[in-house]
Amino acid sequence: MMCGKGGLALLLGVAMLAGCAGPSLTGTTYSREEARQVHYVRYGIVESVTPVVIEGRTDGPVGTGAGAIVGGIAGSNVGGGSGRAVGAVLGAVAGGVLGSTIEESATRKQGQEIMLRLDNGETISLVQEVEDGQFFRPGERVRLLQSGGTTRVTY
Template identity: 45%
Template sequence: MKTLIRSAVLGTLVLGTLAGCASSDSAAVYSKSQMRQAQNVDFGTVVSVQPVRMEGRNNELLTMGGAALGGLAGSNVGRGTGAIAGSVAGAMIGGLGAQAAQRNIGGKTALEVTVRLDNGSRMISIVQEADVPLAPGQRVRVLTGGGNDRVVPM
């Protein structure tokens, strides 16, 4: 029975990890839903590029796995109502711990890119993955639309 529980938890963690890797915040990656969607294009010059840390994504499967492991560990505390209370407390602590770990461990290095648009009256800042090289003074295109704004080199 313990082997079955361990296998289920391990499977949940593996699926959760794979699901968490399925998306990107890169300026060079487009999702299927972004295909064939018009975007506005502005031209500008990069004013500054600051490295920032992008928070990891929460994955419900990993959180449930953490709660399950915490509940199993907590059930070994005491007997009777003590074991029940330990299970509940362990599940809560395991779930919260899994969420905190996902935010901290799953994060990536990103860039906060500030651009002065050519119209001169506006400056914008966009945070995106650090996989497209950008530097102050560089000419760029700013693509906006559908909440998926990005800065890309000319």
């Protein structure tokens, strides 16, 4: 099956967007490595909640790489002779920058900064992704789960 340049660009674009899905940062999503690990539990009361934005990935090779490939293909169709090579290089650079920007935007998350007063009197703040559009509310009693370098707030 032959795939034209337009089809290849479309395929790469779809692959780029599929690769943008990052790990969830909610309080109820666990990585494979966190399963079957001891989590230390503390309890507290939510003092305040502030909506925040959790920046998207800018270190992923998917957006930059796929963007560079698509841009290079598109740029190679500009001009003729050595102009095509220059167009391919410029297209690859521009595509890489655009791909990286798209990846950051696609992986950006709605977050919440949760200020907690723990039962031991300590006040702490933690940022995590908002789950299903539901923010914690001041006055709610919550659990703080800690394991390794990961801490999460749950009910």
